[in-house]
Amino acid sequence: MTDTMYSTTVDFGSLDEIRDAALAVLPADVADFLEGGAGTESTLRRNRSAFERYAILPEPMNGVGDPSTATEILGIGIDLPVLTAPFGGDALFHPDGHRAVATAAADAGTVDIVPEAGSFSYTQVRKDAPRAARIAQLHPFTHAARVADLIADAGYDAICVTVDCPMGGFRTRNMRNRFSPDLFAFSGNVVVADGPGEAGDGPRVAEVMGQLMGSGESAWSWGDLAAAARDFQLPWIAKGILTPTAAHRALAAGASALVVSNHGGRQVDPAPASLDVLPAIRAAVGPDVPVLVDSGIRTGADVFVALALGADAVIIGRAAIYGLAAAGQAGVHRVLTLIAEELRVLMTLSGAATVADITADRLMEVRS
Numbered sequence: 001m002t003d004t005m006y007s008t009t010v011d012f013g014s015l016d017e018i019r020d021a022a023l024a025v026l027p028a029d030v031a032d033f034l035e036g037g038a039g040t041e042s043t044l045r046r047n048r049s050a051f052e053r054y055a056i057l058p059e060p061m062n063g064v065g066d067p068s069t070a071t072e073i074l075g076i077g078i079d080l081p082v083l084t085a086p087f088g089g090d091a092l093f094h095p096d097g098h099r100a101v102a103t104a105a106a107d108a109g110t111v112d113i114v115p116e117a118g119s120f121s122y123t124q125v126r127k128d129a130p131r132a133a134r135i136a137q138l139h140p141f142t143h144a145a146r147v148a149d150l151i152a153d154a155g156y157d158a159i160c161v162t163v164d165c166p167m168g169g170f171r172t173r174n175m176r177n178r179f180s181p182d183l184f185a186f187s188g189n190v191v192v193a194d195g196p197g198e199a200g201d202g203p204r205v206a207e208v209m210g211q212l213m214g215s216g217e218s219a220w221s222w223g224d225l226a227a228a229a230r231d232f233q234l235p236w237i238a239k240g241i242l243t244p245t246a247a248h249r250a251l252a253a254g255a256s257a258l259v260v261s262n263h264g265g266r267q268v269d270p271a272p273a274s275l276d277v278l279p280a281i282r283a284a285v286g287p288d289v290p291v292l293v294d295s296g297i298r299t300g301a302d303v304f305v306a307l308a309l310g311a312d313a314v315i316i317g318r319a320a321i322y323g324l325a326a327a328g329q330a331g332v333h334r335v336l337t338l339i340a341e342e343l344r345v346l347m348t349l350s351g352a353a354t355v356a357d358i359t360a361d362r363l364m365e366v367r368s
């Protein structure tokens with residue numbers, strides 16, 4: 001099997017077109033699960049409006065002709081500072097789920113963060129796309145150390161621990177829809193006494209929600225995570241950091257990197273936009289801690305702004321899912337190439353030859 005086994009080409013010209021195609025094929029309740037946020041969705045809106053406050057300063061006649069978007073995160077080289085997010089229930093959007101996302105990420109020279117609550121096992125996704133399936137996500141509950149072992153055994157390089165989801169947020173659209181998805185779509189890594197599952201391979205549904213949503217385990221603390229993480233064989237990234245205090249606590253618990261994230265507006269509402277807290281978190285942890293950011297990133301311009309404000313790389317959630325739903329692997333690949341192309345154009349026009357050159361002095365805060 002190769003990283004390009006699903007490859008076909010699609011000629012979508014913009015992310016809006018891809019989103020339209022995605023929403024046209026998804027059942028209404030799945031589309032709401034994808035698009036929706038928590039509460040009144042003010043966080044969701046703020047994640048987008050935060051980007052409107054920044055302008056990129058053109059630098060005429062700057063001598064940059066062929067900018068490089070290559071960088072690295074935790075020692076993993078990537079051609080593009082854009083990773084694809086861990087999102088559970090991936091087969092609800094397309095039967096190939098993260099197998100297609102990871103294959104597309106490999107083709108684009110980047111990394112997919114493979115979710116615990118996904119439709120396929122860590123092993124399966126890594127088998128399909130070993131170049132991209134390098135980081136795997138887990139939820140920090142009592143089974144965390146066991147799941148971490150699965151991740152290490154499957155050959156991953158790092159673990160992404162989602163620290164902002166001890167329980168699902170108050171997701172209004174799902175409640176209005178009485179959303180009740182097939183839980184097998186979330187069961188690719190369900191760990192029971194006899195080992196991990198594959199999607200749909202057995203009568204394990206009753207255990208899925210308890211295990212993945214951590215019912216009764218929302219009281220897990222940084223101390224619990226630090227204790228579990230002492231047994232991790234791999235470095236780990238804390239995903240879901242929105243304050244300097246949480247950043248310091250994550251690092252004290254042993255995290256090697258951070259993801260500044262409000263979970264795409266799906267947890268606390270109202271919460272600050274990730275972009276708005278990013279500069280303070282970068283300042284608090286200093287220049288050497290790898291910091292990623294997600295929530296609201298849709299375009300190459302968004303990537304430029306996030307990097308200028310202190311991120312080393314970004315993660316895309318819904319943008320990747322639009323591509324997945326619209327056209328599987330080829331759709332995700334097109335989303336990544338659109339973002340890469342726009343980023344390269346903006347680097348050229350603003351005089352940034354490398355991602356390290358994308359600095360705050362290339363931005364201006366604007367009022368309109």
Ligand SMILES: Cc1cc2nc3c(=O)[nH]c(=O)nc-3n(C[C@H](O)[C@H](O)[C@H](O)COP(=O)(O)O)c2cc1C
Pocket residue numbers: 033034047085086087088115116117137162239261262263264265294295296297315316317318319321
């Ligand atoms: C449908 C969906 C499912 C998600 N499932 C998970 C998950 O299982 N674990 C997790 O850490 N984050 C999950 N997320 C959050 C994403 O990893 C990411 O933080 C978020 O989508 C980023 O915001 P964006 O969608 O605006 O790019 C999910 C997001 C969506 C849209």
